[in-house]
Amino acid sequence: MYEQRYRFFFEAAHELGGNVAGDDHPYARVHGHSFEVLLILRGEEVGPKGWLTDFALVRAEADDLRRTLDHAFLNHIEGLEVPTLENLSHYIFERSRKALDKLAAVEVARPSLGESARYEP
Numbered sequence: 001m002y003e004q005r006y007r008f009f010f011e012a013a014h015e016l017g018g019n020v021a022g023d024d025h026p027y028a029r030v031h032g033h034s035f036e037v038l039l040i041l042r043g044e045e046v047g048p049k050g051w052l053t054d055f056a057l058v059r060a061e062a063d064d065l066r067r068t069l070d071h072a073f074l075n076h077i078e079g080l081e082v083p084t085l086e087n088l089s090h091y092i093f094e095r096s097r098k099a100l101d102k103l104a105a106v107e108v109a110r111p112s113l114g115e116s117a118r119y120e121p
């Protein structure tokens with residue numbers, strides 16, 4: 001089994017009110033985080049090219065994700081109405097699985113807080 005990883009970063013705002021934390025909770029105020037995303041690809045064989053997926057293709061997909069996520073208000077993105085780390089990792093996985101057929105898992109972290117979540121079907 002081979003595994004390759006690609007890491008990228010984005011900055012975004014969100015709020016976790018309503019059913020998540022309650023409207024009076026500090027999480028319910030709009031605030032921002034620096035997010036780190038790890039795209040994890042896996043496969044049994046690397047084939048004659050010697051790689052799972054050309055990193056150029058992975059980087060292009062990450063750039064496309066950044067165009068949506070960077071400096072965005074995450075709650076306003078369709079499918080990310082509850083923008084926890086867990087839901088972000090699931091959203092990114094579902095969105096990128098067609099472009100990256102070897103995508104095996106997505107991890108989203110807030111490194112400065114030591115927090116991360118992973119989605120792996």
Ligand SMILES: Nc1nc2c(c(=O)[nH]1)N=C([C@H](O)[C@H](O)COP(=O)(O)OP(=O)(O)OP(=O)(O)O)CN2
Pocket residue numbers: 016027031083084085086113115117
């Ligand atoms: N399992 C999860 N728990 C929490 C998530 C999450 O995505 N998954 N998210 C949050 C909020 O985003 C919250 O803003 C994070 O708060 P906190 O860890 O306290 O970080 P802060 O930047 O707000 O730190 P302060 O020290 O309070 O300024 C909460 N839980």
Ligand SMILES: [Zn+2]
Pocket residue numbers: 014027031032033
């Ligand atoms: Zn937050």
